[in-house]
Amino acid sequence: MSTPKNRYSSRAEYFESLEDVPVNPSPEPTLGDLINARFNRRTLLKHALGVSALGALASSPLALLAAGAEHPVPTAPAGAAPDAAPQPATRFGFTEIAHGVDETHHVAPGYSADVLIRWGDKVLADAPAFDPATQSPAAQTKQFGYNNDFIGYIPLPFGSDNSEHGLLCINHEYTDEEVMFPGLGQYDEAFTGATRDLTEIEMACNGGSIIEVKKENGKWRVVPDSRYARRIDALQTRIALSGPAAGHERMKTAADPEGRTVIGTVNNCAGGITPWGTYLMAEENFHYYFLGDLDGHPEQANYARYGIPGKRYPWAKFHTRFDVNQEPNEANRFGWIVEVDPLDPTATPVKRTALGRFKHEGAECIVNGDGRLVLYSGDDQRFEYLYKFVTAGKVDPSNREANKDLLDQGTLYVAKFADDGTLAWLPLVHGQGPLNADNGFASQADVLIETRRAATLLGATPMDRPEDVEPNPHNGKVYVMLTNNVQRGADGQPGSDPANPRDANIWGHVLELTPAGGDHAADSASWEILVKAGDPADPGTAALWNPATSENGWFACPDNCAVDPSGRLWVSTDQGGAWSKASGSADGVWALETEGDARGTGKMFFRVPVGAEMCGPRFTPDGKTLFVAVQHPATDGTKDYPGFNRASTFEDPATRWPDFDDKLPPRPSVVVITKDDGGEIGS
Ligand code: FEO
Ligand code: CA
Ligand code: CA
Numbered sequence: 001m002s003t004p005k006n007r008y009s010s011r012a013e014y015f016e017s018l019e020d021v022p023v024n025p026s027p028e029p030t031l032g033d034l035i036n037a038r039f040n041r042r043t044l045l046k047h048a049l050g051v052s053a054l055g056a057l058a059s060s061p062l063a064l065l066a067a068g069a070e071h072p073v074p075t076a077p078a079g080a081a082p083d084a085a086p087q088p089a090t091r092f093g094f095t096e097i098a099h100g101v102d103e104t105h106h107v108a109p110g111y112s113a114d115v116l117i118r119w120g121d122k123v124l125a126d127a128p129a130f131d132p133a134t135q136s137p138a139a140q141t142k143q144f145g146y147n148n149d150f151i152g153y154i155p156l157p158f159g160s161d162n163s164e165h166g167l168l169c170i171n172h173e174y175t176d177e178e179v180m181f182p183g184l185g186q187y188d189e190a191f192t193g194a195t196r197d198l199t200e201i202e203m204a205c206n207g208g209s210i211i212e213v214k215k216e217n218g219k220w221r222v223v224p225d226s227r228y229a230r231r232i233d234a235l236q237t238r239i240a241l242s243g244p245a246a247g248h249e250r251m252k253t254a255a256d257p258e259g260r261t262v263i264g265t266v267n268n269c270a271g272g273i274t275p276w277g278t279y280l281m282a283e284e285n286f287h288y289y290f291l292g293d294l295d296g297h298p299e300q301a302n303y304a305r306y307g308i309p310g311k312r313y314p315w316a317k318f319h320t321r322f323d324v325n326q327e328p329n330e331a332n333r334f335g336w337i338v339e340v341d342p343l344d345p346t347a348t349p350v351k352r353t354a355l356g357r358f359k360h361e362g363a364e365c366i367v368n369g370d371g372r373l374v375l376y377s378g379d380d381q382r383f384e385y386l387y388k389f390v391t392a393g394k395v396d397p398s399n400r401e402a403n404k405d406l407l408d409q410g411t412l413y414v415a416k417f418a419d420d421g422t423l424a425w426l427p428l429v430h431g432q433g434p435l436n437a438d439n440g441f442a443s444q445a446d447v448l449i450e451t452r453r454a455a456t457l458l459g460a461t462p463m464d465r466p467e468d469v470e471p472n473p474h475n476g477k478v479y480v481m482l483t484n485n486v487q488r489g490a491d492g493q494p495g496s497d498p499a500n501p502r503d504a505n506i507w508g509h510v511l512e513l514t515p516a517g518g519d520h521a522a523d524s525a526s527w528e529i530l531v532k533a534g535d536p537a538d539p540g541t542a543a544l545w546n547p548a549t550s551e552n553g554w555f556a557c558p559d560n561c562a563v564d565p566s567g568r569l570w571v572s573t574d575q576g577g578a579w580s581k582a583s584g585s586a587d588g589v590w591a592l593e594t595e596g597d598a599r600g601t602g603k604m605f606f607r608v609p610v611g612a613e614m615c616g617p618r619f620t621p622d623g624k625t626l627f628v629a630v631q632h633p634a635t636d637g638t639k640d641y642p643g644f645n646r647a648s649t650f651e652d653p654a655t656r657w658p659d660f661d662d663k664l665p666p667r668p669s670v671v672v673i674t675k676d677d678g679g680e681i682g683s
Contacts, residue, residue, distance in 0.1 A: 007639070008577060008639075008647075009577055009611070009635065009636060009637055009638040009639045009640075009646075009647045009648070010176060010178065010186065010577070010611075010632075010635040010636060010638070010647060010648070011176070011177075011178070011186045011187065011312065012174070012176055012576075012632060012635050012636060013576055013577035013635070013636050013637065015285075015288065015310070015312050016576045016577065017577070018307075018310075024305070024381075024383045024384060024452070024456060024462060087548045087598075088546070088548050088596065088597035088598035088601070089596075089597075089598060090548075090591070090593040090598040090601050090603065091566070091568055091593065091595070091598075091682075092568065092591040092593065092603050092682045093682065093683050094108040094109075094110070094111070094591075094603070094605060094682055094683075095108055095109050095110070096108060096550065096552050096553060096603045096604045096605065097109075097552065097588075097604050097605070097606070097607060098552050098604070099551070099552050099583065099584065099585035099604065099607075100585055100586065100607065101579070101584075101585060101586040101610050101641065102586075102609070102610065103609055103610060103654070103655040103656075103657060103660075104609050104655070104657055104658075105606065105607060105608055105609055105630065105657070105658075105671065106606065106607040107605065107606045107607075107673055108604075108605050108606070110675060110676050110677065111673055111674065111675050111676060111681075112673065112674055112676055113606065113628075113671050113672070113673045114219065114220070114671065114672050115658045115669045115670075115671055116213070116220055116221075116222065116627070116669070116670045116671065116672045117144050117170075117209075117211060117222055117669065117670050118130075118144065118658060118659075118667040118668070118669040119143075119144055119145065119146050119148075119205075119667040119668050119669070120132070120135070120140075120143050120144060120667065121143060121144045121222075122142070122143060122144075122222075122224070123142060123143055123144050123209050123210075123211060123229050123230070123231050124142040124143075124229055124230075124231065125224065125225040125229065126142060127139065127142035127143045128142070128143075130143060132180070132181075132182065132650070132664065132665055133182060135181075135201055136197065136201070137197060137200035137201050137203070137204050137235060140200075140201045140204035140205060140233075141204045141231055141233055141235060141236060142231060143231075144170075144172075144209050144211075145172030145204070145205045145206065145207055145208070145209055145231070145233065146172055146173075146174070146175045146176070146180065146202075146205035146206075146668055147172055147173040147174050147175065147176070147205075147631045147632055147668050148170050148171065148172060148173075148209075148615065148616065148629040148630075148631060148668050148669065148670055149170075149171040149172070149173040149268065149269050149270060149560075149615040149616055149629055149631060150169075150170065150171035150268070150269065150270040150271040150272075150281070150282070150362065150560075150615070150616050150629075151168055151169070151170050151171075151615075151616035151617075151618040151627045151628070151629055151670065152168070152169035152170075152271065152272070152273040152279050152618060153166050153167070153168060153169075153273075153618050153619075153620055153621075153627065154166050154167040154169065154273060154277050154279075154342055154343075155620075155621060156212070158277050158343055158400075159277075161621040161622070162621075163215075163620035163621050163622035163624060163625065164214065164215035164216075164620075165212075165213070165214045165215070166212075166213060166620070167210055167211070167212055167213070167228055167342050167343075168209075168210070168211050168212075168213050168627065168670070169208060169209075169210050169271075169273070169279035169340070169342050170208060170209045170210075170211070170616070170629065170670060171207075171208050171268035171269060171270070171271055171281055171282075171616075172205055172206055172207055172208060172209065172233075172268060173206070173267055173268055173269050173284065173615075173631065174206065174267055174285070174288065175201075175202045175205045175206070175313075176632050176635050177198070177202070178635075178647070178648065178649050178650065179632075179634055179635060179648050179649065179650050179653050179665050179666055180201075180205075180650065180665065181198055181201075181650060182650050182651070183650070183651075184198070184650065185649055186647070187313075187314065189311075191314035191317060194314035194317060195318075196318040198314075199313070199314055199315050199317070199318045199319070200235055200318070202313060202315070203233060203234040203235035203264065203315065203319075204231075204233045204234070204235045204236075205233070206233060206234040206264070206265070206266045206267065206268060207231065207232040207233035207234055207237065207264065207265055207266075207268055207281075208231075208232045208265075208268055208279070208281050208340065209230070209231055209232075210228055210229060210230040210231075210232075210279070210340075210342045210345070211223075211226065211228075211229060212226035212228050212229065215625070218674070218678070220625065220672045220674075227345070228342060228343070228345060229345070230342070230345045232265065232281070232338075232340060232349060233264060233265075234263075234264035234265060234266045234289075235263075235264060236263065236264070237263065237264055237265065237349065238261055238262075238263060238348060239261070239262045239263070239264065239265060239338060239348065239349045239350065239351055240260060240261055240262075240348050240349070240350045240351070241259065241260050241261065241262060241333065241336075241350070241351050241353060242350050242351070242352060242353065242405065242408050243352050243353035243354035243355075243407070243408045243409075243448070244353055244354055244443070244444040244445050244448055245332075245353035245357075245444075245445040245448045245449055246259065246260050246353055247259045247260050248443070248445040248446075248449070250299070250329055250332050250445070250446075250449055251329060251332055251333055251445075251449075252329060253321065253327050253329050253330055253333070254327065255321065255327075259329075262333045262334075262351060263321075265281055265283055265334075265338050265349070265351075266283060266286050266288075266289055266334055267283055267284045267285045267286050267288060267289075268281040268282065268283060268284070268338075269282050269283075269284035269285075269360070269361055269362065269380070270282055270284075270361050270362030270363075270364075270467070270468055270560055270615070270616075271337075271362055271363055272362060272363040272364045272365050272375065274339075274365060274373070274403070274407075275365075275367055275373070275395050275397065275403075276395070276400045276403040276406075277341075277342070277343060277400065278339050278340060278341050278342070279339070279340045279341075279342050280337050280338065280339055280340075280362075280363040280365075280375075281337070281338040281340060281349075282337055282338075282360035282361055282362050282363050282377065283334050283335050283336055283337070283338065283359075283360055284359045284360055284361060284380060285310065285359055285380075286306075286308075286331070286334035286335045286359070287303075287306050287307040287308040287309065287310035287331070287359075288310040288311075288312035288313055289310065289312070289313050289315050289316075289322050289334075290308050290309035290310060290311070290316060290322050290323070290324050290330075290331050291309050291311055291314075291315075291316035291317070291322060291323050291324070292309050292316065292323045292324035292325040292326070293309075293324075293325060294308075294309070294324065297324060297325070297328065298328055299324075299328060299329070299331070299332065301453075302332075302449065302450050302453070303324065303331060305450070305452050305453055306331075306335065306358075306359070306452065307381075308324065308331045309324050309331075332357070332449050333351070335357040335358060335359065335360070336351040336352065336353055336355065336356075336357055336360070337351070337352050337355045337360055337363050337375075337377070337407075338350065338351050338352070339351075339352055339407060352407040352408060353445070353448050354389065354407060354408055354409060354410055354412065354448065355375065355377065355389045355407065355412060356377075356387060356389070356412045356428065356448050356451035357448055357449055357450075357451050358377075358379040358384065358385075358387070358451050358452055359379050359380050359381055359384070360377050360378075360379065360380075361377065361378040361379070361380040361466065361467045361468060361469075362377060362378070362467070362468050362469065362470075362560075363375050363376075363377050364376055364468070364469060364470045364471060365471070366471035366473055366520055367395050368390070368519065368520045368521050369518065369519060369520075370394070370519075370521065371394030371395055372390055372391045372392075372393070372394055372395070372410075372521055373390075373391045373395050373406060373407075374388055374389070374390050374391075374471070374520035374521055375388065375389045375407075376388045376469035376470070376471060376478060376480075377389070377469060378463075378465075378466025378467055378468065378469050378480070378481075379451075379452065379466060380465050380466060380467055380483070381465060382462075382464070382465055382485045382486075382487050382488075383462035383463070383485070383487070383493070383494060384452065384462065384463065384465070384466065385414045385415065385452070385455050385460040385461070385462065385463060385466070386414070386415040386460075386461075386463055386466045386469065386480060387412060387413065387414050387415070387451075387455075388412075388413050388415075388425060388520070389407075389410055389411070389412050389413070390410050390411050390413070390520075390521045391406050391407065391409065391410040392409040392410045392411070393406050393409065393410075411427050411428075411429060412427070412428045412448070412451070413425035413426060413427050413428065413523070414426050414428060414455040414458060414460040415460060415461060416458070416459055416460050416461050417461040417497070417498065417499040417527065419497075419498045421498075421526050421527060421528065422524055422525065422526050422527070423461075423499075423513070423524065423525050423526075423527055424523060424524055425522070425523045425524065425525070426455075426458040426459070426460065427523075428447055428448075428451065428454050428455060428458070429444070429447070430443055430444040430446070430447045433457070433458060434457040434458070435447050435454050435457065435458075439457060441454065461497070461499060461500075462494055462500075463482055463485075463499070463500055464482040464483070464484060464485035464488060464500045464505050464508060464509070465482060465483045465484060465485055465508070466480060466481070466482055467481040467482070467483045467558070467559045467560065467574075468480075468481045468558075468559065468560045468561045469481070470561050470562070470563055471520065471563075472563045472567055472569065472594075473563070473567075474563070474566075474567025475567060475594070475595070476514070476515065476518050477512050477513060477514050477515075477594070478512070478513040478514075478515070478520075478525075479510060479511070479512055479513075479530070479561055479563075479569055479594075480510065480511040480512075480513060481508070481510060481558040481559055481560065481561055481571065482500065482508050482509050482510070482511065482558070483508045483557045483558060483559050483574060484505055484506050484507060484508045484556075484557050484575075484578070484582070485500065485505045485508075486504055486505070486506050486578075487504075488500060488502065488503050488504060488505050489503025489504055490503075490504070499511065499527065499529075501529065501532065502532065502542055506534075506556070506557075506578055506581060506582050507532070507533040507534030507541060507543065507556040507557065507582055507583075508533045508556065508557045508558050509529055509530075509531060509532045509533055509544075509558075510529070510530040510531050510533070510558050510571065510592070511527050511528070511529060511530065512527065512528050512529075512530045512594065513525045513526070513527045514526045514527070514528075529544065530592070530594065530599075530600060531543075531544055531545050531592065531600050531602065532544035532545075533554065533555055533556045533557065533558060534554070534556055534582070534583075535554060535556075535583065536549060536554055537551065544600070545600055545601070545602060546593070546598060546599060546600035546601040548598055548601045549600070549601045549602050549603075550603070552603075552604045553590065553601060553602040553603045553604060554583075554602050555571065555573050555583065555588070555590045555602060555604070556573060556575050556579075556582035556583040557573045557574055557575040557576070557578075557582055557583075557587075558571045558572075558573055559572055559573055559574035559613070559614070559615070560572040560574075560614070560615050560616060560617060561617070562617035562618055562619060562626075564619045564623050564626075564680075564681065564682065565619060565621055565622065565623040565680075566623060566680070568591065568593075568594075568682065569591075569592045569593075569594050570589055570590070570591055570592065570605070570617050570626075570682075571589070571590050571592050571602075572587070572588070572589045572590075572614035572615060572616075572617050572628070573587040573588060573590070573613070573614055574587055574613035574614065574615075575587055575613075575636075575637075576613070576636050576637065577636045577637040577639075577640075578637070579636065579637045579640070580637060580640035585607070586607050586608050586609065586610060586612070587607070587608050587612065587613050587614040588604060588605070588606050588607040588608055588614050589604075589605045589606040589614055589617055589626075589628060590602045590603060590604050590605060591603040591605055591682055605682070606628060606673065608630050608633070609630070609633045609634070609655045609657040609666075610633070610634065610638060610641050610644070610654045610655050611632065611633055611634040611635045611636050611637065611638050611641070611648065611654050611655065611666075612630050612631060612632055612633040612634070612635075612636070612657075612668075613631045613632060613636065614628060614629075614630065614631075615628070615629040615630075615631045616628055616629030616670070619681065622680070623680040623681055623682075624674060624675065624678065624679065624680055624681065625672060625673070625674055625681070626672075626673040626674075626681045627670060627671070627672055627673075628670070628671050628673065629668070629669075629670050629671075630657075630658075630668060630669050630670075630671055631668050632668060633653075633655055633657045633658075633666040633667070633668065634648040634653040634654040634655045634656075634657070634665075634666035635648055638654040641654055648666075650665050653665060653666045654666075657669075
């Protein structure tokens with residue numbers, strides 16, 4: 001089997017590169033002409049360090065950068081010169097680990113990082129033991145899925161803050177056939193070697209797992225035979241559609257003439273947990289699963305805007321609903337946020353259409369001061385947008401049932417950034433502005449089904465791939481991970497703007513939003529750049545970090561993030577196949593200071609094995625446990641892994657993490673991190 005493009009190590013990497021090809025046909029004219037207005041010396045200093053640090057750092061590298069010096073923000077070396085100013089202290093007490101790449105994972109000294117559950121491990125009590133040589137769809141529907149991404153933690157009993165017993169809600173994003181199936185290698189364009197069984201194993205590998213976990217004698221374990229244990233997948237899980245698009249003509253299919261029930265959910269990337277203890281699964285790259293031809297297709301423009309058909313998987317060969325020509329509306333039924341009640345394994349999951357249809361990275365939320373819920377979500381593609389949804393009703397903290405359909409009514413907004421450090425949240429409401437019949441929107445259902453096109457008409461700001469967006473309840477701010485955008489400034493593409501300030505941005509950046517008046521439902525916010533990722537010692541990156549950041553403390557390609565119970569920010573990265581160019585180090589978890597003189601200082605805490613990305617950071621309420629998801633070990637960028645320098649296969653992977661057993665392939669796994677002295681993570 002051949003790789004689609006030989007320079008890529010895996011199909012995951014190749015298809016990720018296709019995301020470089022923007023499908024946004026009419027991006028808002030950029031704010032490029034207005035650049036620099038905001039990036040004067042004073043602003044930069046204020047952003048990075050806080051006003052109080054201005055004096056102390058008048059001759060610092062950062063100050064030189066701000067003043068227009070040629071070499072921006074060199075890394076402060078470990079063991080700084082004797083006459084250097086004292087380094088500002090962060091709130092993170094651990095000893096950081098070093099950049100690097102090898103076959104296994106690493107965590108800061110004094111911590112333990114143990115594998116909790118792996119692809120193929122039992123979820124349901126009657127699941128068979130994992131055997132890659134005899135894997136079947138039936139087995140996979142009962143076992144832990146592939147490519148674990150989002151992790152949510154719900155204490156048990158519900159309503160408590162129990163940090164030693166709870167449910168983990170874990171997303172499974174996609175599959176990597178070349179390291180999953182013996183003798184297959186990477187699919188070619190004709191999907192040679194694909195079978196119905198392999199397809200259905202893949203379908204059962206998407207979705208989510210709910211497992212019960214308990215800490216006993218200092219170690220976490222999965223509770224066997226839990227009454228909460230559940231698999232949600234793309235093969236057999238019935239999912240209801242609700243909200244304005246449910247039942248619409250464009251949602252109806254031969255198998256579902258009512259347009260109200262879908263089989264399955266796909267590409268479940270990040271997500272969220274609501275205050276009433278439901279689990280939100282974001283459907284991200286849903287276009288991957290469709291085959292067919294858009295010529296003359298009734299949804300041609302709509303589908304093209306989402307990259308459908310993505311032709312990454314062979315599913316349509318065996319399940320014709322994934323063929324856009326045989327089932328023209330099926331692709332309208334993916335790209336939503338799915339709400340699951342993990343406390344009731346018989347509850348039907350629901351796709352909440354009011355939250356819009358796009359490549360949702362996640363759906364983290366906060367209860368606003370007025371009691372309404374506000375959910376933030378990025379659309380992860382180059383030049384796509386940042387969204388929020390504000391519920392019409394208020395969260396009822398005393399009656400779980402009363403919140404059951406809260407996500408069906410509310411307002412979806414998209415962000416338009418201005419050069420003066422503010423942004424406007426523009427409502428995507430049918431009948432307002434251009435969202436009318438003249439532009440092909442007959443109803444709110446049409447606006448939601450074609451959320452991207454509606455947002456473009458409103459003039460939303462094209463961003464550098466918005467990934468996780470997380471509100472911090474401790475300081476009221478919102479952190480936006482923008483992972484990268486190599487196409488920024490390319491021929492025919494938007495150039496840099498104040499909120500996306502670098503062309504050919506292979507490193508990404510982190511924005512900090514401050515809602516107006518502390519009101520997450522407000523129609524405006526202010527924003528600042530917290531860090532511009534990449535190596536601050538390399539002038540070519542134009543990175544921006546606090547100079548206190550060490551040579552290991554900087555990262556590239558922020559993807560997921562977590563706010564810990566103390567209100568501190570942690571960031572995980574996904575450089576994909578570009579790791580060797582972006583940082584030369586494997587992905588991992590970094591602490592990122594947001595407050596005080598050390599604001600903008602990173603510190604490396606955890607590192608993944610070669611070829612993996614880091615997902616799902618999630619703390620228990622006591623801050624003493626951090627769950628992380630190691631996704632797709634041995635796949636991305638292994639052609640650049642010194643000494644290996646080739647694409648991985650099942651038989652010949654770059655690493656066999658976490659088992660290191662010659663009979664077993666590498667396996668995506670959830671890792672649980674605790675401090676050996678029993679203290680808080682990062683203390
Ligand atoms: Fe699935 Fe955008 O990461
Ligand atoms: Ca992600
Ligand atoms: Ca990612």
